[in-house]
Amino acid sequence: MTDTTTAPATATAPQSEQATAAASGAAATERFRSKRPSTEATNADTRRVDTVVTEVLAAVHDVIRRHRVTYAEYDALKSWLIQVGQDGEWPLFLDVWVEHVVEAVANEDRRGSKGTIEGPYYVPGSPSFNGSATLPMRADEPGTPLLFQGMVTSVDGTPLPGARIEIWHADADGFYSQFAPGLPEWNLRGTVVADELGGFAISTVEPAPYQIPTDGSCGRLIAAAGWHAWRPAHLHLKVSAPGHQLITTQLYFRGTSHVADDIASAVKPELILAPVASGDGEGREVTYDFVLDRI
Known part of the structure; x- marks a missing residue:
């Protein structure tokens, strides 16, 4: 890996504000x-x-x-x-109950890594780092430390140096920065540029499962139908490289709740991670490689 960089978190919104659907x-x-x-x-x-x-x-x-x-x-x-x-x-409704089918149709001919839905909480322009990085987070960020690492290659196995790995995810309470008050602007969001071997290493914390907002119309539908409102814990990623198709995906955690009954129907077997204890005893780590199709 080329370097290790940590970005400071920005100022937070007043804690008295309350998130609503x-x-x-x-x-x-x-x-x-x-x-x-x-x-x-x-x-x-x-x-x-x-x-x-x-x-x-x-x-x-x-x-x-x-x-x-x-x-x-x-x-x-x-x-x-x-x-x-x-x-x-409407973005919430469509992303939860419709997008997974659109994604499956759009990517049915891919030979590389599996994709899944983007969801409504992507924000472009996150802070950029090289090779190895710690995502922006609060000094006392709750959650289990997670080292997420791997390589980006083309379908023929050629490493893709300079590939971009955009990553964002909820915190240990299930909230996303820029969509819930009280969180720094870029909390747990970043873009990591792969090193000369196509490698990357991202230090973050494990996200929590969360309920989609239930205090609005989607919540009323869920209650009326007797459904649950939970998404399993997951990492969001967009991985791209020149001359290759961008892949949008989510990665889930084996053994955690709602992997088998995600309300958004976005889980695929190939997207389930199995982290292990880190060698230093601090948190967990997992390796996952991305394979990109050529354009």
């Missing part, structure tokens, strides 16, 4: 708007829009007929759909 949903909506220009829809192939939308509506119509949906149920649905928008929870 509406606030985090609105933040996720604004993030989405900033990265996806609204003009994209105007460039869509009208025949493809016609085909997809017609089939989606036909599927809805079929559900109504098969289950004899009543006007009272229909009005309840309309009210709920309106409230999802008012709560700013």
Whole structure:
């Protein structure tokens, strides 16, 4: 590895502020708007829009007929759909219940590492480090120390020096920086540039499982359907290199809760980590290599 760098955490927001579904949903909506220009829809192939939308509506119509949906149920649905928008929870709803299928279709031809959903809490532009790094965190950051290390190669085994590993994850309480008050701006977020052998080593802490926000419309759906609202503990990553396809993925922890029943249906067997005790007795470590497909 080339060097070891630690970034200081920035000032925190007032601890008296409280995270709410509406606030985090609105933040996720604004993030989405900033990265996806609204003009994209105007460039869509009208025949493809016609085909997809017609089939989606036909599927809805079929559900109504098969289950004899009543006007009272229909009005309840309309009210709920309106409230999802008012709560700013459309990104949350789509990322939890729809994105995993879009991702599977988009990446079905990849030969390299498995991907999964991005989720609503990605923020570009995180602090950058070379080779080995400690993610920005508070001086008293809670959680079990974790060394996450590996290599980035092409599908033919060629190391990819300079590959970029963007990583972000929740803290030991299940909260993400920039989406919950009281956390430093870049807490547990960073971009590590692989060394001359394609290697990287990232020191962080193990995240916690967490509930998706339940105080808004998505929470009301979960309660009405009798579902749970939990996501398993996971690391988010985007790995890229020139001439290769970017991979967006999440890595989970064997033996932790909700790996088998993730509400977002995003867990794949290839994405489950099995950390072991660190040699120095401080926390745990795990090695995971990324293999990128060529463009």
